[in-house]
Amino acid sequence: MSLIIKNGTVYYQGKLTKLDILVADGKVKQIAPHIVAPADSKVYDANGQLVTPGLVDIHVHFRDPGLTYKETIATGSLAAAHGGFTTVCAMPNVDPVPNTPELLHNQIKRNQTDGHVKVFQYAPITKNLTSTDLVDAQAMADAGAVAFTNDGKGVQEAGTMYDAMKAAKTVQKAIVAHVEDNSLVRGGVMNAGPIADKLNLPGILSVSESAQVARDIELAQATGVHYHICHISTAESIRQVRAAKAAGIHVTCEVSPHHLVLDDTMITKDDPMMKMNPPLRSFADRQALIAGLMDGTIDCIATDHAPHSIEEKSGSMLTAPFGITGSETAFAILYTNLVKTRIISLEQLLAAMTAKAAAIFNLNAGVLAENKAADIAVFDLHQEHQIQTADFVSKGKNSPFVNDVVYGWPKATFVDGQQVQFPQLGGQA
Template identity: 55%
Template sequence: MRTLLKQAKMFIATGELAIRDIWIEDGRIHAIGENFAEESFDEIYALDGKFTSPGLVDVHVHFREPGFTYKETIATGSMAAARGGFTTVCAMPNVNPVPENKENFQKIQEIIAKDAKVNVLQYASITKGLRSEELVDFSSLKESGAFAFTNDGVGVQTAGTMYLAMKEAAKIQMPIVAHTEDESLLFGGVMHEGKRSKELGLPGILSVTESSQIARDLLLAEATGVHYHVCHVSTKESVRVIRDAKAAGIHVTCEVCPHHLRLIDEDIPTDFGFWKMNPPLRSSEDQQALIEGLLDGTIDCISTDHAPHGLEEKSQSFLNAPFGIVGSEYAFQLMYSQFVRPGIFTLKQVIDWMTKKPADIFGIEAGYIEIGRPADIAVFDLDQDYQVDATKFESMGVNTPFDGWTLAGDTLYTFVNGKLVWQKGEQE
């Protein structure tokens, strides 16, 4: 099968935008050039100068299957990813049963093989039952296809358990990926501890709940030599200790989410669960530190932490609603509209943070439009504004504070291994 993407506006080797044609054959990029003979192709897509990117890579999503399929499934979550221009996503292990052994892991792999619309890489858990006690068999899970280990959804509460996990992961050259949250410092908090939490009469979450566990883990990572990756960094203190650790030569990488870059706690209008997320929306000082951390390389990449929930359970007070918002279907669009258009970030920076940087961190074959690479490609309309409409999401989750926002950069096409998996107007 030969496919031609004609007149794609893409970044070339010099870092500049240029119009090129992309020749796809047998799922991979065969050639990049101009004026290919159209009669040689089975399919031709006239892109007419629309911005064309490597398929986006998201190292942090929750697909809820197995165990919580009233929230999301691998089929719906992966289609939501395709809708947003993502072609590779990494699914967290806080499902039921937890992928803590070969049998559980392989069952999820079977669902992925059958239902996934994009490339889905599955995390294995660090411990059994996501509790901070008994370690999993790291080697067996690596052999089963796990690409990294995490307990995301909860932090590993015991330093000794984390140290031993890092030693095991380092032996087999696998990353430890951490949701950092010291539960002894939570004190029942449901949103960021600050002026707004007091105004709403809600218990606050201290910044040190996150940053203190990162500081602990960084020293453990130094002691063990493991690759340590921090999920959804949200505080200025976290940025500071990660920056210092990188300067000290510790092998640490980290990610930030679009919602933490764009919103702060004072944006929360009322006590409504759609605004409840973990980590919570932080202060303006934290927000600025995250932006600076991206710009100076302390923060390596952008992830969504796509976390769908049922409508009824999210339509409650912060005190009762579960943590999490969806993000797959508008993450790039939010970054482009709110950061590239105003000149805070360049388009090239955002694309790198959402494609090659996360791919390179984890050694994933993704993130580039180059000859010989998989033809994982997304095409966006940067000129036309559109309105976020949660009722039209591919995800089963509609829990987002961005519903109704006007953004640009809507996804026109998403190709995975050269196959069209999303086209604007077709699935909608």
């Protein structure tokens, strides 16, 4: 049976156009105005709704294996689909860390078996993420690693990072860096500055990020590797990336939704839901991130979906873990705060969450085209929606956006032409 998505405003070839989409055998068969539905077709009426390529998220944490009370591949990938994502890249900070080709192969197999969307898998840079012992880059690439990262931990030794970059360059894979100099974190739980001082909370210096960015850009130039920066957060880091790109160094970077719409001036009390790593930076940093997204210094948006249990994210920022969920709220939060306020265009937002995200690792995703996989998302740009924890299919309810009123809430997600089914939720099915 074929599927026809009719009457939607479709993001197609970089533009928003009224089009129909015909799907059969898991692929897009035709994109055109006013397609006549075959007799046996199922029809999805997207009248008044936005139809896009399935969103692409190159930074999620599924906690599986080892921390499945926080999330599983099944719940995390279902949450991704619920947010309109059809392709994601999962971080390796699970237990056990997939340090060997066998562990990585098994992780990839489980991603495929349990995942409700297409899940690519990162390999670690070093064994157990904190050591100086490199994994076997060739064996991990052969096993299917999308790239190498120790996300959650900064690589502290310059020599380790240099050797890792050389190895990654040999196998034509990227080094994906959580940039954080531990010696400059100093037990901080939020951005260092007047807000942290007012709340009497220890601060994380912004230079803890930008110092490693500066180091790694030099190493990337020396090795020729593709160097990608996770969740960039400071004006200084943006300035360095902009200069590196101008110099022809192969550097890319991502920004998380929360760093684009929140800053530390919005932290009014000791609130664990506002604790993430990197922390919410200053208003000036946030403005620099928006400018970097608009001028192309920042390549894409990635959620850094990081679920934790309710118990863990209760109490104080001093004891709660870093991280917030992001998969289910990302598009609506960004559409409401950046597009409806006319800071960026809808086309700019969609590019950063689809084709530009996929292009970083050459993923076959993020575009609508005939004979391509029918990975499609549908959003309601007009209906007001108040975010509630009851909306979430993720095990993680740790979001600072709960109770926010948004537009652009996801309505449907199709993976290989099949609509993903969700449990009955507080906000929508």
